[in-house]
Amino acid sequence: MKTLIDHLAQYAAYHRDRRNILSHFFGVPLIVLAVAVLLSRPAVEVLGLWLSPATLSALAVGVFYLRLDLRFGLLMAALLGLCLWGAQVLAGQATLVWLGSGLALFVIGWLIQFIGHYYEGRKPAFVDDVMGLLIGPLFVVAEAAFLLGLRREVEDEVVRRVGPTCIRAKHASAHERRPN
Template structure:
């Protein structure tokens, strides 16, 4: 299995334009919450405990993140728990409102992603590797850490391998 650095470098190669990265700070959290909301209905009884598909996906994702890095994995797990809590708050909404919220967040989140990739001039990373769907949220969290001055060594390794983040002009259509 790839290391944390391997995953982040591969993902970063598709994300070197500051505007694209900025759209990911909006779009990816929207998509994560949307998927969590949509997978949080219905709950199934497992030995007297209500379990949702959202909980299963969050637990498997948390295991993936924890295996890559304990500290980042713990932070990602906390964020996933927060997403589950937000999803739980939507459970009492009428079905039409719940579905509109989940689908709306999902669609708008992906619009942000595709606008960013238009600016980048590259297709999204998940097109070439489905793991990009799991690495995206981790990328946003690490980029936030870098902006706060954390993880300088990891940031330098990624920059060396993927190239510097740049301010850019619109490039050719998604290639």
């Protein structure tokens, strides 16, 4: 199995433009929520838990993230839990509301993604490796962590492998100009 760094570096190679990365902060969460919504039917309630294809998918993906990295995995599990909660609320609505909201979120999320990749000038990572569909949400969380100054060791290794993003290059230039 590839490591966290392997996956993030491979995905990051397709995402170096700041506009594309920014688009992922909006598009990827919409797509993840849309998939959770669309997979939330059919469902059954067992011991107060809403069991659906979305639940089973989130559990499998959550285990994958946890195997890659405990800290990111726990955060991803919490975020997937929030998606499942929102999806359950929408899945409990009339079929038109459930299906319409799921499809709308999906289409809007992908439109945002393709706009970002237009600026990048490169196709989405999943075109060359379907694992990019699973790594995309993790990439967004990792990028947010890096912007907050967290997980520098992971960021440094990813940047060492694929080079800085426009965001990091600009940030690094600002640091170089500052007197000590």
